[in-house]
Amino acid sequence: xxxxxxxxxxxxxxxxxxxxxxxxxxxxxxxxxxxxxxxxxxxxxxxxxxxxxxxxxxxxxxxxxxxxxxxxxxxxxxxxxxxxxxx
Amino acid sequence: xxxxxxxxxxxxxxxxxxxxxxxxxxxxxxxxxxxxxxxxxxxxxxxxxxxxxxxxxxxxxxxxxxxxxxxxxxxxxxxxxxxxxxxxxxxxxxxxxxxxxxxxxxxxxxxxxxxxxxxxxxxxxxxxxxxxxxxxxxxxxxxxxxxxxxxxxxxxxxxxxxxxxxxxxxxxxxxxxxxxxxxxxxxxxxxxxxxxxxxxxxxxxxxxxxxxxxxxxxxxxxxxxxxxxxxxxxxxxxxxxxxxxxxxxxxxxxxxxxxxxxxxxxxxxxxxxxxxxxxxxxxxxxxxxxxxxxxxxxxxxxxxxxxxxxxxxxxxxxxxxxxxxxxxxxxxxxxxxxxxxxxxxxxxxxxxxxxxxxxxxxxxxxxxxxxxxxxxxxxxxxxxxxxxxxxxxxxxxxxxxxxxxxxxxxxxxxxxxxxxxxxxxxxxxxxxxxxxxxxxxxxxxxxxxx
Numbered sequence: 001x002x003x004x005x006x007x008x009x010x011x012x013x014x015x016x017x018x019x020x021x022x023x024x025x026x027x028x029x030x031x032x033x034x035x036x037x038x039x040x041x042x043x044x045x046x047x048x049x050x051x052x053x054x055x056x057x058x059x060x061x062x063x064x065x066x067x068x069x070x071x072x073x074x075x076x077x078x079x080x081x082x083x084x085x086x087x
Numbered sequence: 088x089x090x091x092x093x094x095x096x097x098x099x100x101x102x103x104x105x106x107x108x109x110x111x112x113x114x115x116x117x118x119x120x121x122x123x124x125x126x127x128x129x130x131x132x133x134x135x136x137x138x139x140x141x142x143x144x145x146x147x148x149x150x151x152x153x154x155x156x157x158x159x160x161x162x163x164x165x166x167x168x169x170x171x172x173x174x175x176x177x178x179x180x181x182x183x184x185x186x187x188x189x190x191x192x193x194x195x196x197x198x199x200x201x202x203x204x205x206x207x208x209x210x211x212x213x214x215x216x217x218x219x220x221x222x223x224x225x226x227x228x229x230x231x232x233x234x235x236x237x238x239x240x241x242x243x244x245x246x247x248x249x250x251x252x253x254x255x256x257x258x259x260x261x262x263x264x265x266x267x268x269x270x271x272x273x274x275x276x277x278x279x280x281x282x283x284x285x286x287x288x289x290x291x292x293x294x295x296x297x298x299x300x301x302x303x304x305x306x307x308x309x310x311x312x313x314x315x316x317x318x319x320x321x322x323x324x325x326x327x328x329x330x331x332x333x334x335x336x337x338x339x340x341x342x343x344x345x346x347x348x349x350x351x352x353x354x355x356x357x358x359x360x361x362x363x364x365x366x367x368x369x370x371x372x373x374x375x376x377x378x379x380x381x382x383x384x385x386x387x388x389x390x391x392x393x394x395x396x397x398x399x400x401x402x403x404x405x406x407x408x409x410x411x412x413x414x415x416x417x418x419x420x421x422x423x424x425x426x427x428x429x430x431x432x433x434x435x436x437x438x439x440x441x442x443x444x445x446x447x448x449x450x451x452x453x454x455x456x457x458x459x460x461x462x463x464x465x466x467x468x469x470x471x472x473x474x475x476x477x478x479x480x481x482x483x484x485x486x487x488x489x490x491x492x493x494x495x496x497x498x499x500x501x502x503x504x505x506x507x508x509x510x511x512x513x514x515x516x517x518x519x520x521x522x523x524x525x526x527x528x529x530x531x532x533x534x535x536x537x
Contacts (some may be wrong), residue, residue, distance in 0.1 A: 007297035008145040011454030012153075028458035034451060037295040037325060057153040058145050070304060080324065 001064060002043035003052060004078050006071040008060035009038035015052035015061065021045055024052065025081070040081035094120045094471065095479040095486075097184045099171050101126045102133020103453045104443020105190035106154040107460035113157055115468070121483055122163045123184070125175075128223065129168040129498040129506065129530045131158065133192055135453070137220045140248040141263035142255065144520060149453065159500070164483070166490050167498035168531065172411040174494040177439070183481045183489070186438045186467055189413070189422060189429070190460075193405035193444040199240060203359030204401075207231070208366075212239065212249045212402035219252060219269035221523035223530065226268060231364070232276035234397025238368050240356050241402035242285040243293035249400060250281040251301065254308045254346040264514065264521045282349045282394060286385040288375055289315045289330065289352050290322050295452075296329055302348060303336050309344035310336040314372070315352035355387060359399055368394045405449035413439070421448055427463030428470070438476050440467055502534035509533045 005015070005024075016027040016039060023045035026033045041052070043064070053061045062068070064075045096112060098105045101124050112120045130136060132150055139146045157163060171177060171191075180187045196213040198204060208231050217225035237253055239246045252260070257274050285292055289312070302310060312333060322330065333350065353373045360367040370392055373385035407422070409415035414423040414431040422441045423430050429439040442463040443456050451459075470476055481489070490497050498506070506524065513522035524530050 007300065008143075009297075009454075010146060010149065011452050012149070012457055013454055014153075028461065033458065034455060036455075037297065037452075057149040059148060059152075060145070070300075077328070 001048050002046035002075075002078075003041050003048065003050065003061050004043075004064050004067060004071075004075045005039050005041055005052075005056075006060050006062060006067065006074045007038070008058045009056075010058055010060075011036050011039060012057050013039060014055040014057060015039060015041075018051045018055040020049060020051065021047055023047075040078045042082045043075070043079050044082070092119065092478075094118055094185045094476075095123075095183075095483065096120055097123050097125060097180050097187045098190060099125045099180075099187065100133060100190035100192060100443070100445075101131035101158075101165075101167075102190065102192055102443065103135060103149075103154075103456040104192065104445075104460060105133065105188070106157060107457045108188050108190055108442050108464065109157045109163060110153070110457075111460050111464045113160055113162060115464070118468075120162055122160075123483075123486065124158070124163060124165045125169050125171055126165070126167045127170045127191075129503070129527065129534055131165065131167060131503060137217055137222050139220075140216075140252060141220065141260065141265035142251065144263065146453065147520075164487070165498070165500040165503060167503055167534075168527075169490060169494050169497050175490070177410060177412040181436075181438055183479060183486050184438075185476050185479045186440065186470075188440045188442060188463065188467070189410060189445055190441070190443045191407075191410065191445050193407040193420065193449045195406045195408045195420075196401065197404040197406050199356055199401050199403065201356055201358055203361065203365065206359055206361055207364040208361065208397050209359055209399045209401075212241070212245050212400045213405060215249055215400055216245065219265050221266040221525040223525055223527040226266070226525040230272055231397055232272055232278050234395075235277050235279045236282065236394070236396045237278050237280070237398040237400065238282045238284060238356075238394055238396045239400045239402050240284045241293070241404070242283050242350065243402060243404075244295055244298045246283055246400075246402040247294050247298045247302065249402060250283055250348050251305060253278050253281050254305060254348055256306050259306070261517075262519060264519055264523055266523050266525050268525065278398070279345070280347050280349060282351055282396075284354050284356065284370065285350070285352045286355045286373055287353065287383060288317060289333065289350075290317070290319050290326055291375075291383060292329060292333075292350075292352070294329070296325065296332060299329055299332050299336070303332070303339070307345040309347045310339070311347055311349045312337045313349055313351045314354055353385065355385060356399070357391065360393075365397060365399055366395065368396055368399055370394060405444065407445045407448070410445075419448055421445055427459075427466050437470065496531055498531065498534045501536075505536075506530055506534045
């Protein structure tokens with residue numbers, strides 16, 4: 001289980017600031033922030049605390065088994081961003 | 088730092104750049120601030136209200152979930168319908184406040200620079216967006232949707248927004264806060280095809296993945312890809328995803344659809360032709376050529392073709408316009424600055440700052456402006472600590488008197504709240520988030536007391 005950032009993300013990075021385990025990228029001081037289409041959550045490090053859900057100003061973050069139908073593939077997209085390929 | 092000194096700051100512009108600057112000022116516990124927000128329109132929120140597509144209501148949530156909190160904060164005032172350069176000059180603001188932050192965005196766009204561009208039927212996507220989103224200055228734009236084909240030049244996210252609005256089922260748009268005049272025009276629209284031109288190849292497309300995916304969610308719209316089907320081996324992850332999405336979209340395009348969106352790559356406009364209005368767009372096919380910085384540049388071949396159309400929209404970038412009295416970099420279309428401190432030939436114009444698109448050019452998405460504002464405010468705070476800010480000459484009540492004297496029709500916070508309420512109430516009756524009032528006079532009447 002993990003939380004997933006979906007297409008509505010505007011790269012506001014309130015989620016990055018509030019995440020207690022620092023599992024959301026790219027933050028404002030990481031390379032790639034200026035060009036980022038969105039932020040991503042590392043599912044291997046996410047502890048399911050849901051702090052990011054309420055911090056997100058556009059409600060773009062969902063639990064992976066509660067993703068809206070058109071956003072299901074974002075679980076994979078979040079995972080892929082961190083270089084992990086699931087089979 | 089002197090925490091008991093009240094810092095009086097003017098923020099010019101209430102889009103994401105201005106509101107993120109306000110957020111950082113209010114949230115800094117070492118500062119004791121009073122912020123006055125100046126806005127050229129009676130209505131706040133800049134491109135959140137005037138740019139974000141009406142079918143993207145989730146992006147507009149940022150107003151009620153974030154910006155509204157700072158807008159309504161006790162240390163913040165709103166001066167809407169007040170234009171810097173018209174009602175008040177930058178040199179005056181510099182005296183009235185401890186510091187001034189310009190967050191005015193990019194209010195112009197890049198021209199194609201081809202013959203025929205001045206013909207009726209040639210407009211900018213920026214104007215079209217302002218028209219369907221209710222900027223009172225563009226309510227009367229003449230948008231001719233009588234030809235079955237429209238062409239959008241450029242393939243960034245704005246181009247995709249425009250293509251989506253032109254092809255989306257009107258029944259879907261009727262649930263949004265798109266303007267009523269746009270809704271009427273789109274109901275009567277003859278447009279069946281939108282061609283999106285990209286000068287470079289399929290791997291260099293400027294749109295983002297989420298916006299491309301959305302094209303696939305449009306009922307009755309099929310996607311066609313022309314001009315480039317190369318699948319280059321060494322593309323980055325985001326580009327590879329875009330290639331896959333586009334491939335999926337065009338593979339679905341078998342059913343007979345009411346409307347189509349054509350992505351045409353490697354193609355540049357050369358001339359708009361027509362007697363009294365645009366009837367044809369002449370384009371040239373390009374090839375890609377590596378240049379010294381490692382990127383690929385479009386180079387025209389001799390191959391030309393003609394596209395019949397009645398509407399050509401340029402969407403090749405926004406551009407900042409000069410603010411009277413402030414140094415401007417004409418090549419970049421931004422106010423001259425170093426790390427957000429406005430600078431002229433003599434150095435920093437102390438106490439004057441920029442943030443957002445007027446600082447870094449029209450790049451990035453909504454949240455990109457948060458970091459941009461943070462960085463600018465670091466300079467401001469450094470200047471404050473070093474004693475480089477001249478204290479404000481006017482008290483806040485004196486500024487209010489000046490504003491009211493210079494612009495009797497200034498819209499203050501209660502005025503906007505009345506107008507906002509009127510729009511939401513009108514929307515509720517129709518099952519829409521709001522119905523926008525798009526005439527300035529009408530907006531001012533609704534904002535006025537009573």
